[in-house]
Structures are given as C-alpha cells and as structure tokens.
Amino acid sequence: MLAVLLAWPSAWATGVPELLLKAGIEKAEVRDKEDINPEIATGRGRSQFSQAAHYMVSSANPLATQAGVDILAEGGSAADAIIAVQLVLNLVEPQSSGIGGGGFLIGYDAATQKVQAYDGRETAPETARGNRFMQGGKAIAFKDAVNSGLSVGTPGLLRMLGQVHGEHGKLEWARLFEPAIQLAEQGFEVSPRLHAMLDENAELRRQEASAAYFYDEKGRAWPVGHVLKNPALAQVLRDIAKNGPDAFYQGKVARHMVDAVAGHLVPGDLNLRDLAGYRSIEREPLCAPYKVYVLCGVPPPSSGPLAIIQMMTILSHTPIADLPPVSPEAVHYFSEAGRLAFADRAVYVADPDFADIPVKALLDPQYLRLRADLIMPKRTIGKAPPGDPVGMLAVRGEDTSPELPSTTHIVVVDREGSVMSMTSSIESAFGSKIFVDGFLLNNQLTDFSLSDVDAQNKLVVNRLEPGKRPRSSMSPMLVLKDGKPYMAIGSPGGASIINFVAKVLVGVLDWNLSLQEAIDLPNFGSRNHYTDLEKDTVLRDVAEDLRAMGHEVREVDFPSGLQGIRLTPDGLEGGADPRREGVAAGG
Template sequence: MVRLLLLLLLLAVSAQTPARAQRQMVAAAHPLAAEAGMAMLRAGGGAIDAAIAAGAMLGLVEPQSSGLGGGALMLHWDAAERRLAAWDGREVAPAAAPPGLFLRDGQPLPFLDAAVGGRAVGVPGAMRMLEAAHRAHGKLPWAQLFQPAITAAEEGVSVTPRLAALVAREESRLRRDPQARALFLPDGRPIAEGSLLRNPAYAATLRAIAEQGADALHRGAIAGEIAAAVRASGNPGLLTTDDLAGYAPRRREAVCGPYREHMICGMPPPSSGGVAVLQIMAMLAHQDMTALDPRNGATEAQLLDAAHLLGEAGRLAVADRNRYLADSDHVPVPVRGLLDPGYLMLRAQLIDRDRALATPRAGNPPWQEGPPVASQPVQPDGGTSHLSIIDAAGNAVALTTTIEDVFGARLMVRGFLLNNELTDFSFLPELGGRPVANRVAPGKRPRSSMSPTIVFGPDGLPLAVLGSAGGSRIIGHVAQTLVALLDWGMEPQVAVSLPRIGALNATLELEAGTGAAALAPALEARGFPVEARTMTSGLHVIRVLRDAEGVRLQGGADPRRDGVALGE
C-alpha cells in the first residue's frame, strides 16, 4: 500500500507540464514575480536585476512571507569571472537589545507574545543587500527594476486562495495595526479570494526607493516611521533610526562540499542552512541512495530506508546546528570542524539502517574555539519565500527572503510589513551555566535556516539552483530535493512535488495526506518519533543540462504554493 501511494503520486507529478527553456529562467513563488524577473531579463538585464524586480513584486503579491521590512540571503554566480559570492542581508538586533529580550520573570515568552508587535523587529537588510549586489553586478538602471511592482501595486492584483486563507487565520492580530487592518481587512472583513488588492502606499515606497536607493528605507521619513511603529506598538521594541542608518550588508564566502561528482554550495553563518545541508549530504554520501529511487520498483523496505536515512542524517545535522551555529561575527563557530570529512564520517557511522538513534546529540567537531556552548531549545519559525534565476549569460541567483513568521510582526509601515526576525534568536541566553551561541546581542544577526543553494557539476559550472521556504524545515526540504535531483535524476518539477520527509530536531516529520504519511507506523517501529503535518515548503528549482544539443534549462515550482517557473 505504501509503495502504491508513492507511485501514484509520482505518476501524477510526472503528468504536470515541466518548465523548459534554452536561454534564461526565473522560478518564483507567484506568476507575477516570475514575470517581473523575466521582463528584466528580456530587457537585457542580468540575474541580479531579475531578482530585485521579482523580490519587489513578491512584497506585493505574497506580503505575508517577505518584503522590504525583512531580510534576505543570496548566492550569486558570476559566469564571466567564474566566482561565487554569498550576500548577507540578514536583519540585525538593535544596539539596545539585551540578552534577556524574550524573558519574563526569567522564563521564555510564549512565541506569539514575543513575535507580535515591535519587540522582535530587527533592522531590515534585504534592500541594502540587493542595492550592494546591484552596484557590483547589475546591468539595468536601478529605477527600472521597480516599475513592474509599482504598476501592479497601483492597478491591483488578484488575491490568491493562500493569501486569503492566511489573512482570515490572522484576522485578530492584523486588526490591531491600523495600516494592516486597512489593507487586509477592508470594510472590516478579511480580503476575499479573487478580490482586487491595491496597495498605493507600497507603490509610493517603491518609487522612493527607485529614486533614492535603500536610503529611502534606512534614513529620513520612512525610517522614522519604522522606528516609531516599533516603539509605539502594544509590545514595544528597541529599534531606532540610528540602527536603521547604521545597517551594512555583508559579502561572505560560500560554504561548499563535495557530493559524489558534484560540489554543493550554500550560505555560511549566520545561516545554519548551508552547513546543515552539507552535513546531511556528506552523511548520505556513504549510502547507496540511487538504489532507493521510488520510481525503480523500490520495495516498501527500500522506501522506508530512504525515509530512515534522510531522517537520521537530518536529525544528526540539526543536533549540531542547535549547539554550534550562530552569527560568526559575534561568536566562534567551528564551520571548518563541522564540515571536516573525518568528523562527518564519524557522524555517518552513527546511522543504523535498522534502528533510529534514541537521542541524536551534537558531536564534538575539531577546531573549536572559545568556551563550550549549550544547545538551543526548540522554537518555531515561519514566513519565507525563495526564487531561483539563471540569465542568458549563465549568471545564477539563489535568493531566499523572509519576514520570519507569517505577516511578520503584524506591523505595517508605508505598505509593507515589518519582520519579527529577532525571535530566531534563542529566547534563553544560557542553559546550565553555559551561554547559547545564538543568544541575543546588540548588532548580532539571528541564526537562519535559509538555504539558498547552487550545485556545480564536474565542469565547475552551475548544475542546479534551488532553495525553499519553510522555517527550520528548509534544511530538510533542500536536502531531500538534492537527493531527488542528484541521486534519482528527477526533473525539478517531480523533485519539488515529492512528499516531504525531514527532521525537525529529534522528530521525523512526514507530509500529511501523502504517501509519506503512510510510512509512519513502520518508522515508529524503527524507533523514530514521528509526526504527520501539513507542509508548505515553497521549493523553486532550476536545473541546467549541457550536452551535444547545447544548454537547456528545466524548472520546477512547488505546487504547495502559488509559484511558477518561466523561461525562454
């Protein structure tokens, strides 16, 4: 029965029309965002130009997930220089943020008590980072990149079923903020599916950014309104105009590791995603994953083995993540040790094909510096979006952008929502007398799970560009998709549509309502703590094929969201 359910799903997915192109492609979480990116490519722009245009549109059509009030992490491949850069536009804590920001009487606040309002708003960084990347690699004039989103904001866009459902779910919290209430609850009721959503305030903000650059957000009247909204909310925060004016993006070196004949590259800290994905793949490299392809007549035992290995490698990687990963500008992070082949072989040897580990624990990687740190307790996280782009010159962008929870802090300024990103810090600054690496500190970037990823083939050129939404589940979503692409040879649309299987801390999560959930009893018998839950992963993938026929592109957009891959 399990195998039948999975095979039926694969057949259904395979029947979907895959996106194909020969020159350039954009895969994003909404058709209008993908089209905005494509418009820049058709105008002679590059991947960076397309990413900025698509991101501006996402702030209008998918405001619950990303926007001007949040942050972003981006990998950019420069085809001419054959150089990969990791651009860090992660939010930062205000200068006045104390380690106990999320404590009340010495105890952690409930998540929503921390997230809603100004307390958790970090200094947004997405636009400053994109501006810096455009100065380095942009081809089109800056102002041109915002025109599609400005026009759409003024004329209006159709409300998607997903946005309507989320507004209805968050009605009571959105109602507290006057600007959010006016946009999402016109006439006092949640916006309806298919209704026209106009956001002239957002259009005006984009016009200001088009004219003044990111200074329009970080200095002047809009910056003053952001700081005032944060400090005047019912749950006030500490953000100031000085914090906004002082924000600076970072250009970092990507973290990379081999997988079979490929090289996988991701974001370094403050993201935990790049390191954790590389750890999972390094552990799976010791297994014959190809033999577990569900399309090749796999037995139920083989399907269970695939889920078992994905889950166990994920649980071990997350255990390391929860102890060691944080902003390496503020605390020592043993990235070299966590990715050391000898250390990862020892971690791989902990995996028993017949029985799950009772309690996956963080390892003891080499080259650690500083005092011992404690593992961070579990906390939720949420709203994020990802887009993948390849332009006609071969440049590539993997961009993941977020305001953290759905609708962020539920505070709106000038047509965009503010983030609640500081809840990605550990609420507890220390455990058992040891500091938590990801504790709150002034000017520190909270740990992220965002995992923009570029895979390189044996020729050293991009083979796949991908990433996902989904909070801390992003890591498992991306790792499973890499197995589907590289071991099972699936086209992107099939890979992103597979039932999701991944680790959330010690728990193995299976996507509810799919063949994956049917594996639960057998996995529980192997010792896994299992939970079936709805997944809204938001994967977007572009794969590059190079052969005697030339270069071809294949795209995939996650059917769990509203996305699409467009190319030509």
C-alpha cells in the same frame, strides 16, 4: 514519467494560477533505475514544469515571475531580475517577505566564473540585550515575543539588493521598480493562498494599520479575486527607485518605521542609527564536494547550507542512493542524517562576527564519517547528540528555538549564464504584523534564543546581542558540475527548509529524478525530534515500518515552496512547488 501539467507563460501571464486542480497520488518510474517504481505524491495543487532556451525565473507567484522574465527579455542581468521579482513579491505575497525583512543570496557570475554569497540578514538594535524576551527569569511565550515591537530587527534586504545591483546590475535601478509600482497603483487580485492566510490570522487584525489594508470594514479578509491596491507602497518604491536604498534607511520612511515600532502596545527600540548604520556583507561562500558535484551555499549566520552539506555527506555513507525514494529505509536514513545535522546546528551556529563557528571542523569528511557511523540500518538513534569536533561542547548551550515558515525563494538564470538564488523572509506569517507605509516589518529577533542559557545553564551561542544577526535556516543553494552551475534551488519553510532542500538534492543527484519530480516527492525528515511525514501522501504506507524502527512519527502538513532551475545541455529546466502558487518560466 511523472504526469505533470505544463505551465507555460500563457498559463500565468493573466494572473494567479489555478490551484487545487488535483490532489492525490500519481505514479512515476524513477528514470535510470529499472528496479525502482515508487509512487510519488505530487502535493496539493498542480505540478509545475517549464523549459526555456536562454533565461528563466522561478518564483513563488506568477506575477513576480512575469516581472523577472520581462526584465531578462530586455537584456537585464540575473541581479536585475531578482530585484524586480522580489519587489513584486513584497506586494503580492506580503505574508512571506519584503523590504521590511532580510535575506541571503548566492550567485554565480558567468563573466568572472566566481561564486559569491551575500548576507542581508537583519541585525539586533544597538540597545537590545539578552533578557529582551525574559520575564521573571523565564522566556515569555513565543507568540508574545513575535507579535511585539521587540521582535523587529533592522531590515537588511534593500541594502543587500543595492549591493548586488551595484556589482552585477545592467539595467537602471529605477527600471527594476516599475513592475511593482504599476501593480501597487493599479491593483492585483488577492490569491487563494493570501486570502486563506489573512482569514486565519487573528493577530494581524489587531494592528490598526494592517487591518485597514488587509481586511474590509467588518474585519473580513479580502476575498479571492479582490483587486487590492497599495498606493503607500507605490510611493515608497518611487522614492527608493529615485534615490536608492538611502531613501529607505534614512529620512521619512525610516522615521515612520521607528515610530511604528515604538508605538506598538509592546514597544521595541529600533532607532534611526540602527537603520542608517546597517550594512550588508559579502561572505565567503560555503562550498564542499559531493560525488561529482560541488554544493555551494551561504555560510553562517545561516545554518541551512551547513546542515544540508552535513546531511548529504553523511548520506553518502549510507545506501540511500540505491533505495526507492519513498521507501521506509530511505526515509529512515534521511531522517537520521537530519537528526545528526540538527544536533550540531543547535549548539554551534550563530553570527560568525560574534562567535567562533567551527565550520571547517563540522564539515570535515572524517568527522562526518564518524557521525554517519552512528546511524543504524534498522533502528533510530532517537534524539541525536551533538558532536564535539573541536572540544567546544562542554561550554556551548543548546538552542532549540522554533523558526517559523513564512519565507520565499527566487532563482534566476540570465542569458549570459549567470545564476542567482535568493531566500528572503520577514520570518513568521506577516512578520511582526506592524504595517508601515504599505509594507510589513519583520519579527526576525525571535530567531535568537529567547534565553541566554540552556537548561544546563550553558551560554547559547545564538543569544541576542546588540548588532548581532540571528541564526537562520535559509538555504539558497547552487550545485556546480565541472565548475559550472548545474542547479540552483531553495525553499521557504522555517527550520524545515533544510529538509526540503536536502530532499530535492537527494532526488536529483542520487535518485536521478528530474527537478520537478524531486520537488513533487512528499516531504519527510527529522529535526532531531519527531520524524515528520507529509500527510495525505503515500508516506502513510511507511509510517508503521518507521514506528517499528523506533521513530516517533507525525503525519503533518509540510508546506514547502521550493523553487529551482536546472541547467542542462538541452536548455533550462524549471521547477516550482505545487504546494504553493509558484511558477517557473523563461524565454
């Protein structure tokens, strides 16, 4: 069995977990496969594993997990807990998510046995136009687009959480804000990860309000262990706790957001009408069979679950399930499936309220069998071409815009058996860097194509339009078995979220690994260009074999942050990515 360090509540209730206890390689036997004995790298940090009988939370920070567990212990629902967790993450993990951003959520309601998907993605301001990030007929530098008022979309997270609470909450709305308010007023210790990200971020220092909060008077990042207080955010949260999401989308806080965006050196045009008019959307979940399971995720404008289901279906036509997890052949097949899925993603996925997204055709089993036939056992296909299942390819441009990896994920299972899996984000690290009333605003508009057309002058479906939601890779997922939840997972990581989540699905569903063992596997995959291998892991031993197959290999940092819970006959099995500060715990 894979050696793991057990992380029970006592290990995290006192604050930030100990990090970097062990970096290196551990060996594991893949259960139920006597002929396979791969080495599995556990990533940087410690391997997390937790079990519980009745309820559980897995999140990116121990203080946030603590808040969620406390809510569940009081009899709160999964919806209640996920809100409390997210509000604490806004405070202690500000680089990744918060009320200034958006998210997607998929849930299973035990009472109705219904799967529901919620879209809290940001929208483009009403005055936004497709040339927003263009100068002289060319797209501006991506970094310049990010660090500006132009990148700020209308935040959607709070509207979505309010909608979810209205339908599934048990405890009072105001109760869910108490953990974050208390921490904001009394202070929390700066974690190693937050310190490191502050230390390396030059753009954040250039914003006066951000610099005053995140750095000392000499511009130095607050050290690890420094107690950081945020009374401004505490007051905003008190107002929202008392008056609901309208306290954010209208009134003083809304005016402050609009003024901050307009007052940036490169001003944006977010206005009060954008904020007051924002609505979250319940969408039809995207579900498809996979062997004895059903995979469910949020639909477009997220591209994540669609691409993951494509990958998994394509891989079902390969021998990957019978291969050692870190073998050259397994990495090859997985990467090739990723190439094919990302090729389709670049052409077809955008906001379904603005364009026809051929989801059914892209998931058609016959179409995916034909895509799988493109994979060669011993040779990469290189840059994969998009398919053309409905005759749209001639008029669809390719969008290869980057998507940056600062995001977070939360999974909750309550004592009734309801499950919620939510990915939320402000996009890049610290978003737009615009700091308002104790929270950061997103830069999600850079998830649109920076240009309306591609190199062949074909219109890009993910182009920027007023009121539109940008394409995303966020991939909150549920796995059902016999109609009941079997596993809920998700990860941060920008476009690599798709690779991270698919790797864990293959690990658990095909390689019979435990959830934590699958998370601990080194990360690998392709987004239809390089084949990326997580550096300083056992994957270094397969790089030359992959190059011999024609892969253009990169060994890179691959910082997933996957959180997950598996529901077993013996109780709940929690997993948290050792590459970050997350932990799973319950009762």
